Every structure is written in structure tokens, then in C-alpha cells.
Amino acid sequence: MTGPDPGRAVSIGIDVGGTKVLGVALAADGRVVSEHRVPTPSGAAELIQSLLDVVGVLDALTGLADLPVGVGAPGMVTRTGEVLFAPNLAGAHHLALAQRLAHGLSARRRLMVDNDATCAGWGEVVHGAARGAGDAVIVTLGTGIGGGIVTGGQLLRGANGFAGEIGHMVIDPSGPICPCGRAGCWERYASGSGLGRLARDAAHAGRSARLVELAGGDPESVRGEHVTQAAGEGDPGALEVMDRFSWWLAAGLANLANAFDPSVIVIGGGLVEAGEILMGPTRRDFLALVEAGSTRPGIGILPAALGERAGAIGAAALAADGPAGRDGHGRGRGPAGQ
Ligand SMILES: [Zn+2]
Secondary structure, three states: OOOOOOOOEEEEEEEEOOOEEEEEEEEOOOOEEEEEEEEOOOOHHHHHHHHHHHHHHHHHHHOOOOOOEEEEEOOEEOOOOOEEEOOOOOOOOOEOHHHHHHHOOOOOOOEEEEEHHHHHHHHHHHHOOOOOOOOEEEEEEOOOEEEEEEEOOEEOOOOOOOOOOHHHOEOOOOOOEOOOOOEOEOHHHHOHHHHHHHHHHHHHOOOOHHHHHHOOOOHHHOOHHHHHHHHHOOOHHHHHHHHHHHHHHHHHHHHHHHHHOOOEEEEEOHHHHHOHHHHHHHHHHHHHHOOOOOOOOOOEEEEOOOHHHHHHHHHHHHHHHOOOOOOOOOOOOHHHHO
């Protein structure tokens, strides 16, 4: 075979999650050529080594050396690839991730480090549900809430790289304490763990026997996935919890739409598997909450297309699109800064 192989990997992307490190080798058309995952270790040195190991395995699987590497990490990631503050990843404060990774990689290899949700957002815009959208907000519901904001076809990064920390918009100053140290952040209500909290409130109040049953009889053990299951069975108490959850989700989405005027909002994370039980009430409440909902052009609210791989695919796409050579030890300018 002559000429470039369309199935050939052009970059590596790695998503650092709370429980797993997921790496992919990505072809130019967005296909995942190879994949490797390991549990997220605790400790900074262990994390760096895990990332280098994943790169090594993907190099071996693809048979290619020195592919560009993009890494998506949770929390506030600076423009030089330092994880400044990561409330949902223990031991990662002030971690010079890009710099320390660079020490373990060939100098010929392009390296970019960005926020995980920013990477996931870019993945959905380049290869997923928001493909082709110039103005999009991508919201990832997990332990917390991550955001990727694309405006005018470019990722919004902000002065320091911290743009898109949408989970920590305060929507109720008298609300529950957040891992970030403040009270009433949006992710306390509208993330996977927020759904669990709303469900436990309902279980303790005796509003859903089915939720308690699914949790093995203990209201305190109720989790978000129990709500999804019970709501799917038609349990009225679980459907009510999902309704309350959808309102909180829609309230934050409306704020984001008012601020960024996207044509599409993509919702990612495991909760999306709830399907219309989640999306239906969210669309309804969004329309009521966004400014001029009945008058303005419609804003599509769509489930994400790339699933758990969105962050890794987006990180790989960012690395592939970055400038040639290494831009310092941090991430290159990428699509937003060109
Ligand atoms: Zn917070």
C-alpha cells in the first residue's frame, strides 16, 4: 500500500479521570486506533509515571514513535500545563504536569496539557455531537461538572486558561458545601453526585420506597444510578427527583446560554444514558428559564456522542492540531490561539 494510511494514528490523547486514566491513539478522521486504560493512582509521581506508561503502551500498539500527546486533566489547568487546583483529584494541587511529563518524553514529541472538560468539549465539536458548530457549550456531568466553551469556532480559554469552570458557578449561596470550599456551586445540584444528593433527600423524606429498595434498604446508600433505574421503571418518586434535577441542570444551562449564545449545548457524562427521562424535562425547563426562550432562535440540547472517550479524543485532536515542535513545556497554542 502506498500513500498515507487513513487508519493510521496521528496523535495520542489521555484523559485523567478520578478513577481511571484513559489513553487513545487517534486517526485524523477521529477513529480510535488503539486504546489503553489504567486505574488512576494516588500521588503526583505515580500519576506522572502512569501517564508515561500509557504513552509507552500506545506507542507499542501503534508501532509509531513520537506522536503528539495531549493530556486532559481535571481542575484549573494553567496555560503552561500546571494543574493549579483540582478539587476532585487528590494530590494534584500545584502539579507542574506538562513540565514533569516533558522530562519523560522525547523532545521531538509535541505535548499539550489542558483541562479535561475543555478537551471533551473540543472532541465533541471536532468529532462528536456538536460537529461543525462554531458556537457551542459542552457540559460534562460527572462527580462534578466540567465545561468546554467554543465561541467563533475557537475554544475559550481565558487569561490564565481557567475558562469553563462552570461547575463552580454559585447558584445558591446558602447551598451545600462544595469540594472547592465554597457553598452552593452548580455541581452540587446538577452533577452525578448532585443527583445522588437530591435522591437521598427524597429517600429520607419517604418519597420513594423503590429508591431505598434499590440501595439495599439504606436511604443513605442511594446513588444517582438508582434514580436512573427507578425513573426508567416509572417510579413516581424517582421521576420527581429527576424532575428537580433537570430544573437545576436547566437553570445552569440557561445562565450559560445567556452568557455565550451558543447554537447547541451538548450534555456528556454517564447520566446521559438516562435518555429522554433527563433530556425531556431539561429542554422544557431550559426554554422557560433562558432569556426570551419563546422568541430567540432555538438552542439544541443534545446528548454527547463520544461517551467516556470524549476527553481523550479531544486531547488527541488538540495535540494533532497544535503547532509543530514543543511550545515551551506547556501546551501549544492550539486552535484557540492561532
Ligand atoms: Zn465549587
